[in-house]
Amino acid sequence: DIQMTQSPSTLSASVGDRVTITCRASQSVNRWLAWYQQSPGKAPKLLIYEASSLESGVPSRFSGSGSGTEFTLTISGLQPDDFATYYCQQYTSYSTFGQGTKVEIK
């Protein structure tokens, strides 16, 4: 099974900050990597697919990069609605999610 590890687990930031979340895979997933945002009590929302492609309707302040085993999600200019938990998901072999990164208000 492919394991996904996110860091950090929690991130404290302010509105306007640039934040970066890292996701590492236990083996190569090529670019079969997605990022989701989840707010409390809500279903996950797709942000990025194929490592760096922005889902339709998602603000351009969200960007993804990486390939193989190391990936990053960057939010450039954090907005109030962005305080949430973020998950990476590999889908090269079955499906595995990272444990999540909570972005909280500093």
Added chain:
Amino acid sequence: EVQVVESGGGLVQPGGSLRLSCAVSGFTFSSHSMNWVRQAPGRGLEWVAYIDRSSSPIYYAGSVQGRFTISRDNSKNSLYLQMSSLRAEDTAVYYCARTFFGKVAPRPNYWGQGTLVTVSS
């Protein structure tokens, strides 16, 4: 408008059984594979099961293999999850989702709002 609506959750004793249902509308259900994904209280997302468009192939997470059965009825635009031999660690919100799996990458993703399963005596 796309709707994905789960039902069937509730309180069940350890060792018991429960059947979850997911009713889909707004997209051609029979043309898409589907998944169940769960989230234990305060925890992360865990993929549970996958079913292809015509009900084959089917895959399960190791944690539920042999205890859960995923199925679908394309004539009713419905997805199901039969859960048996339930354990406390199966307590979670269960999401029905048209999401990514094994290089299958449908867009948009569609997720329901989830149904809570609580396994407790």
